[in-house]
Structure formats: structure tokens, C-alpha cells
Amino acid sequence: EAMGCTVLPISGGNTDRQLMLMKDMGVTVIACTPSYFLHLIDEGMKKGIDFKADMKLKHGIFGAEPWTEEMRAKIESLTGITAHDIYGLTEISGPGVANDCSHRRGLHVFEDHFYPEIVDPETLEPLPDGEQGELVFTTLSRTGTPMLRYRTRDLSRILTGPCPCGRTIRAIERISARSDDMLIIRGVNVFPSQIEAGLMAIDAVLPHYLIVVDKIGDLDTLEIKVEVTPETFSDDIKSLEKLRARIGHAVQRIINISATITLVEPHTLPRSEGKLRRVTDLRKKA
Helix, strand or coil: CCCCCCCCCCCCCCHHHHHHHHHHCCCCEEEECHHHHHHHHHHHHHCCCCHHHHCCCCEEEECCCCCCHHHHHHHHHHHCCEEEEEEEECCCCEEEEEEECCCCCCEEECCCCEEEEEECCCCCCECCCCCCEEEEEEECCCCCCCCCCEEEEEEECEECCCCCCCCCCCEECCCCEEHHHCEEECCEEECHHHHHHHHHCCCCEEEEEEEEEEEECCEEEEEEEEEECCCCCCCCHHHHHHHHHHHHHHHHHHHCCCCEEEEECCCCCCCCCCCCCCEEEHHHHC
């Protein structure tokens, strides 16, 4: 409001109402999780809404869950908006701890309020700038419940060198994963964000997927269920097999283990109106 903007605090859920308000009121900026915005796109398409033609949306501010550059590119291509990354924690202040600029060289931390450090997640020893580790924060202006070296479990690194935007506050690398999100499959460390990067590199793949980890006997199994575009999902078995092989190769090149790729029709996999869980680890239930 201080910038002259009209703010519509609608909270999450009630997707039909969200779409109606966005269209009727000519909303130009949206702030939510990237997975919920994908859900809005999905539901809008069902109702014949073209985000590029029917909406006045120009910018999206997305956070609260890890998302890759490939996912950002997919969102921008589907809607024509500019997608921005915002970082925050409920325990620290909520949204607004860090944000990217137009140069997209990491996220600038508002250091007058939050002091960032990178530590080794195992030893908790501080790491020098440029090395990846766990991000911890100390609050500098919070008075009610100050936090000292609060462990975020988010993996990042402090970037060195000036940003072309001219800001002198330090920047952190985009959150690539969480230390507690890591899967160990057949002795290999795998992060869901790595799988997402491989999937989003394929044009025919939609940004909706589910990772299923199980165990058969003593062997871990990895299945990736992924939605593909309507024109791709056809009765042409040969074309589907080629696509399955392409996706499998793209993922294996990143995580160094093979996965079973299951192609599914659009609108098949679960959607979320909040933070989306993309991993089902059935080994924990065995």
C-alpha cells in the first residue's frame, strides 16, 4: 500500500474465487507457493482461461518451497509473467528475509535485520563464503523472540562479488534443497530438485510429478510419475516409449541412478493449495 498498490489478502484455497478475482480485478502481481500457482494455471486451463491473453498478471513472487530455475522457466513460458524468488521462515519473520533482483544472481539478504552464515550440516562449523552448506540466521532487530544461529535446514551458499544491480548487501544462492529432503537411494544421495531439473528440461513434460521410493527385497526402487502434454499422451506407443527413454536419460544424467518413468495424462497427479509434497517414501512404512 505504501507503494500505491491495492492489496487483496485472500489467503490460500478456494481456487475458483482466486481465478475470478485475478481476472475481474486485473491483478498484476501474485504471491504464493510455486506449486499453488501451477495449480491455478491448471484449473484456469480447465475453465478456458489463457493466462497470457485473459489475465493482466505481470509478476509472480514465489517461495515457501524449493523450486528450480527450470521450474521458473516453465512458469514464465506458460504465463508470460516474470517469476521472482522470495525467501523467508516463519520462525524468523515469515516472508521477506531475502529476495532476488532483476539480475537473478541469487537472493539479497536484508542484512540490517538478518545475519546469514553457512555451516557444515554435520559438524556445524562455519564455512567460508562460496562453499555450500546449511544456512543459519541470527536476527538483529527482532525483540520478542530473537534467534541465534537458527538452523534452517536449507542448503545454499553465500555468493561473493558485487551484484550488477548495485546492492551491497550480501546474496545467497537460490535454495536448491533441504538437508532433511535428501533421499539415499542405492547408496546415492538424491535431492528432489535434481529430479525436477531433469524433468523440466523436456518440453513435453508438464510441471506436475511425483517421486515414489520403495524397496523390493534389498534393492531400493525409484519411480517417477510425470504428467505430459495432452498432444503427447496418445495411442502412439512408440512415441511414448521414446519420450520415456528421453526423460529417464535426462534424470539419470543428473542423479547417476536409473529410475522407472511412468507417463500419466494431464490432471492425473495430486494438486495442492499449499505446500506440495512431491515425494512418497514407502520404505519408511515397511
